[in-house]
Amino acid sequence: MKKFISPKLKFKSYGVAxxxxxxxxxxxxxxxxxxVTATSYLFVQSxxxxxxxxDAYSAANAGVQDAMMKIIRDKTFTQATTTLSVxxxxxxxxxxxxxxxxxxxxxxxxxxxxxxxxxxxxxxxLNVDPVTGVVRLESLKDVSL
Numbered sequence: 336m337k338k339f340i341s342p343k344l345k346f347k348s349y350g351v352a353x354x355x356x357x358x359x360x361x362x363x364x365x366x367x368x369x370x371v372t373a374t375s376y377l378f379v380q381s382x383x384x385x386x387x388x389x390d391a392y393s394a395a396n397a398g399v400q401d402a403m404m405k406i407i408r409d410k411t412f413t414q415a416t417t418t419l420s421v422x423x424x425x426x427x428x429x430x431x432x433x434x435x436x437x438x439x440x441x442x443x444x445x446x447x448x449x450x451x452x453x454x455x456x457x458x459x460x461l462n463v464d465p466v467t468g469v470v471r472l473e474s475l476k477d478v479s480l
Contacts, residue, residue: 384453390453391453399428399446402446414430414432458478
């Protein structure tokens, strides 16, 4: 026996396959758009973060240079804690002299640069000759917080 299919039912079945196909293609397009957006956002954030880190380093370095100038001008400069503004960023600078910090005849400078959410800390050791008054930078290093 042969089944009889009416022409009206035959044409109605074409739309059934189109709906899942359109939904799948639309879903894939949405996933691609989300992936590209997330990737570009993460890339921009990482670049912005490294710029902020560099700005914090520059602020900390400016704090070290400022403290060095104070020590060069005043050889008996002992201890101080100051905040230095560098543009829209800042640096907290502390200076300590002699044995509790660095050693006899030495100054230790700690400078913490701040740029929004980033922090960088620099430590400098200066050797001051008591006879000639010559100030030499013994070490400058980036210290992890």
